[in-house]
Amino acid sequence: MRPFTYERATSAQDAAAKAAAMPGARFIAGGTNLLDLMKLEIETPGHLIDVNGLGMDQIVETPEGGLRIGALVRNTDLAADRRVRKDYGVLTRALVAGASGQLRNKATTAGNLLQRTRCPYFYDVNMPCNKRKPGSGCGAIGGFSRQLGVIGTSEACIATHPSDMAVAMRVLDASVETMRPDGTTRAIPIAEFHKLPGQTPQTETALEKGELIISVALPKPTGGTHIYRKVRDRASYAFALVSVAAVIGRDGKGAVALGGVAPKPWRVEEADALLSKGAQAVSDRLFADATPREDNAFKIMLAKRTIASVIAEAKG
Amino acid sequence: MTQGCGAISRRDVLKTSAAGAAIAGSLGTGSVALAQADASAPPTAAVRMKVNGKQTSLTLDTRTTLLDTLREHLKLTGTKKGCDHGQCGACTVIVNGRRINSCLTLAVMHEGDEVTTIEGLGTVGDLHPMQAAFVEHDGYQCGYCTPGQICSAVAVLEEIRAGIPSHVTEDIGAAPGMTTLEMRERMSGNICRCGAYSNIAEAMAQVAGVEA
Numbered sequence: 424m425r426p427f428t429y430e431r432a433t434s435a436q437d438a439a440a441k442a443a444a445m446p447g448a449r450f451i452a453g454g455t456n457l458l459d460l461m462k463l464e465i466e467t468p469g470h471l472i473d474v475n476g477l478g479m480d481q482i483v484e485t486p487e488g489g490l491r492i493g494a495l496v497r498n499t500d501l502a503a504d505r506r507v508r509k510d511y512g513v514l515t516r517a518l519v520a521g522a523s524g525q526l527r528n529k530a531t532t533a534g535n536l537l538q539r540t541r542c543p544y545f546y547d548v549n550m551p552c553n554k555r556k557p558g559s560g561c562g563a564i565g566g567f568s569r570q571l572g573v574i575g576t577s578e579a580c581i582a583t584h585p586s587d588m589a590v591a592m593r594v595l596d597a598s599v600e601t602m603r604p605d606g607t608t609r610a611i612p613i614a615e616f617h618k619l620p621g622q623t624p625q626t627e628t629a630l631e632k633g634e635l636i637i638s639v640a641l642p643k644p645t646g647g648t649h650i651y652r653k654v655r656d657r658a659s660y661a662f663a664l665v666s667v668a669a670v671i672g673r674d675g676k677g678a679v680a681l682g683g684v685a686p687k688p689w690r691v692e693e694a695d696a697l698l699s700k701g702a703q704a705v706s707d708r709l710f711a712d713a714t715p716r717e718d719n720a721f722k723i724m725l726a727k728r729t730i731a732s733v734i735a736e737a738k739g
Numbered sequence: 740m741t742q743g744c745g746a747i748s749r750r751d752v753l754k755t756s757a758a759g760a761a762i763a764g765s766l767g768t769g770s771v772a773l774a775q776a777d778a779s780a781p782p783t784a785a786v787r788m789k790v791n792g793k794q795t796s797l798t799l800d801t802r803t804t805l806l807d808t809l810r811e812h813l814k815l816t817g818t819k820k821g822c823d824h825g826q827c828g829a830c831t832v833i834v835n836g837r838r839i840n841s842c843l844t845l846a847v848m849h850e851g852d853e854v855t856t857i858e859g860l861g862t863v864g865d866l867h868p869m870q871a872a873f874v875e876h877d878g879y880q881c882g883y884c885t886p887g888q889i890c891s892a893v894a895v896l897e898e899i900r901a902g903i904p905s906h907v908t909e910d911i912g913a914a915p916g917m918t919t920l921e922m923r924e925r926m927s928g929n930i931c932r933c934g935a936y937s938n939i940a941e942a943m944a945q946v947a948g949v950e951a
């Protein structure tokens with residue numbers, strides 16, 4: 424690990440301003456992703472701003488009837504919240520399907536959204552990777568691509584976003600609330616929060632330099648059956664090959680988002696409108712223009728079958 | 740890994756690395772030695788925490804994980820390093836009542852925290868009920884993963900009692916049951932290379948007072 428200086432943030436704005444002003448500065452929350460990558464020297468911050476003392480660890484009801492989740496609410500606490508379990512079951516289900524009990528006790532809402540890809544070539548510093556080292560090439564294209572993406576990818580990068588939580592937040596139309604270094608705040612719809620790689624896979628989110636996530640807001644609950652189905656190589660403690668988050672009403676209408684297949688939680692609103700027509704129609708729309716590779720083409724069939732099983736479960 | 744290596748040879752790196760090992764976060768990787776070779780002393784920070792009931796005050800290289808602090812600085816070597824990347828659970832300790840992977844957290848992030856390690860759960864003469872149950876049920880073979888398994892197991896029963904849902908909880912609207920299925924799922928972050936899983940499950944069931 425490279426040496427770094429360390430400070431405990433005293434206010435959100437101070438943290439944001441410092442992160443913007445100091446070259447190589449980074450926020451640290453749970454540390455479960457950042458430290459992992461720092462040990463491998465994939466991340467090499469020269470200064471860490473510890474945001475754990477900033478509060479931001481409450482879940483409160485919004486005037487609109489939704490919930491506002493503090494950026495530092497731990498994954499365990501978010502999953503266990505009575506209101507989340509009752510009205511946003513897909514979120515609890517996604518959270519408890521991710522990582523391990525120990526990791527969920529540390530992992531935060533903001534850190535989970537910002538966790539980086541698990542592409543094995545991104546993790547191997549001896550391999551080319553446009554995300555880790557822009558312009559060096561992509562080791563995964565033409566390499567072993569079983570875990571990689573089939574849609575939304577580019578010729579520069581085919582990595583997936585590994586979060587389970589973010590897939591549920593996408594289906595729930597969450598918005599990410601931030602503070603910029605000048606103290607102004609904004610809300611970024613989750614659909615626009617994660618970026619597709621294009622020619623710049625190193626740019627992963629809409630956040631500006633120094634911008635601090637303060638909270639994530641969920642709109643008023645919509646009812647319906649909440650399902651998160653994660654398919655993986657073992658029954659627990661593994662990243663998704665494919666996951667499906669769905670909220671489906673009694674009338675068969677609803678929303679569906681996929682994990683494990685794309686550089687961001689994958690939802691296409693026109694596919695939602697096809698839910699009552701069945702899994703084939705939904706899947707065809709979700710994967711229109713897909714560019715599967717030899718090793719990961721199976722994900723499209725797996726996703727379709729998982730969607731079918733989710734639709735069947737929602738019918739009861 | 741070796742970026743910025745400059746004129747320093749691998750042999751030099753290994754030499755300095757051995758000398759610097761006492762304060763190194765991770766031993767012998769070379770990167771630590773490089774940092775010491777090409778810069779002034781690495782930044783340090785002060786931290787106070789209560790470990791197994793005892794107040795401690797340390798000034799550490801900021802890079803030092805909680806795991807290395809326990810093992811290298813406080814000589815509490817019960818807590819083990821398996822993967823050092825959050826994947827195996829051997830380093831599990833209980834911080835402020837919650838189990839975490841001590842390898843994926845910096846010591847300096849634990850100002851004012853209360854840490855319980857395997858040494859703090861029980862003593863040879865006065866075992867914690869979970870330690871006694873592991874002995875009784877042979878919940879280990881080589882024993883390397885065991886301190887992490889026991890810390891995790893103790894916390895898992897608390898998590899179920901606190902009503903925290905898991906991946907196998909059928910009705911997330913209701914409290915999870917104290918079942919072996921729940922315990923097994925919640926223990927998935929603790930890997931045992933010797934495969935003592937079924938005996939661990941029996942030990943946990945005994946402490947929880949349910950059928951294995």
Ligand SMILES: Cc1cc2nc3c(=O)[nH]c(=O)nc-3n(C[C@H](O)[C@H](O)[C@H](O)COP(=O)(O)OP(=O)(O)OC[C@H]3O[C@@H](n4cnc5c(N)ncnc54)[C@H](O)[C@@H]3O)c2cc1C
Nearest residue numbers: 452453454455456457521522531534535537586587636825
């Ligand atoms: C072995 C293992 C298995 C895992 N399995 C899964 C899995 O199955 N599913 C899954 O979804 N995840 C999994 N994870 C990933 C885990 O969910 C993430 O590591 C965790 O959610 C990151 O949260 P954190 O608070 O620890 O983030 P940190 O490591 O603290 O931070 C991550 C990033 O977010 C930035 N950041 C943190 N807080 C803020 C803020 N408020 N504003 C702006 N930037 C911020 C940091 O600068 C850093 O870049 C796994 C991790 C491990 C180690």
Ligand code: SF4
Nearest residue numbers: 542552553561580581
């Ligand atoms: S897929 Fe993306 S992250 Fe993986 S090697 Fe290629 S550029 Fe890097």
Ligand code: FES
Nearest residue numbers: 821822823828842
């Ligand atoms: S050593 Fe911490 S999880 Fe393996």
Ligand code: FES
Nearest residue numbers: 880882931932933
């Ligand atoms: S007892 Fe040997 S690794 Fe678990």
